[in-house]
């Protein structure tokens with residue numbers, strides 16, 4: 001048998017490869033072996049989660065951010081964004097609507113907005129959990145001190161998303177002025193220790209990112225073993241310093257999704273909005289490469305265009321009201337079914 005076949009089989013059977021083997025795969029994958037890789041990724045996903053796709057309702061509650069990440073459309077120095085914050089009431093209204101639509105997981109995402117002090121955020125979490133005791137609350141609000149992560153957890157937050165963005169120290173430092181590579185990773189380990197279901201993840205096709213860097217992303221995920229892994233293509237935003245750079249491709253992102261599914265076989269892996277933005281069937285392709293989560297937007301329609309992390313983000317215009325039906329059709333079109341439950345990680349025992 002040829003080397004590529006052997007490597008793919010080893011990956012499928014052991015859920016592991018060395019740094020050198022992963023790099024060899026990335027450098028030599030041809031179309032035939034890419035199809036084989038996707039097939040193994042689908043089989044692996046099916047073994048752990050069947051043909052279910054878990055739905056998370058995303059609430060983008062503030063686009064105010066103290067960080068200045070070079071790639072991001074809501075970075076501090078982008079003066080063209082109209083900034084907004086949802087009030088407690090508005091956030092709860094999104095949850096109420098989402099709950100009525102059947103959602104049992106809400107993802108509360110924001111920029112790193114200091115207005116949401118630990119008191120304000122724990123208040124919101126406590127309120128949501130008392131109104132809707134059967135929902136899982138996921139926070140995605142950036143780097144915070146350990147005590148705050150603990151306070152959110154004690155208030156009832158179940159999960160925390162914090163992409164590592166890239167596992168290359170030099171690339172990380174060049175993209176995140178003033179931020180600490182070590183602190184970000186450390187946050188992920190702290191979140192795990194506290195007991196959250198934790199989400200990490202990275203972008204594909206960042207300017208200057210090499211295949212070696214992508215291998216480091218895979219190895220970092222293998223080591224951290226997060227419960228959820230968000231992977232999307234980098235898409236340039238014109239009001240950022242990287243506005244005229246090239247973006248990531250659908251093909252490269254699909255390969256990284258499939259490799260991730262095989263290396264961390266039990267992870268929850270979203271078909272991201274960024275994939276749907278790059279390609280009209282980007283999310284369907286992601287599901288066919290091993291993904292099993294979709295995160296429809298529940299933010300108020302007026303807020304959606306203001307949460308533009310990258311150019312031409314989908315589901316921010318008039319079509320937004322139809323996302324639920326649109327996504328369900330897309331999921332069914334690849335032979336999968338919507339699951340509106342909490343969608344916990346398969347090893348996670350929920351005791352409430």
Ligand code: 5AD
Pocket residue numbers: 071072073163165202203232233234235236237274309310311
């Ligand atoms: N292109 C693609 N993804 C982006 N993100 C931020 N800016 C961009 C961009 N220009 C991703 C980051 C962040 C997540 C919420 O969105 O990975 O963690």
Ligand code: FES
Pocket residue numbers: 314315319320322323324326327
């Ligand atoms: Fe929003 Fe299709 S998912 S319109």
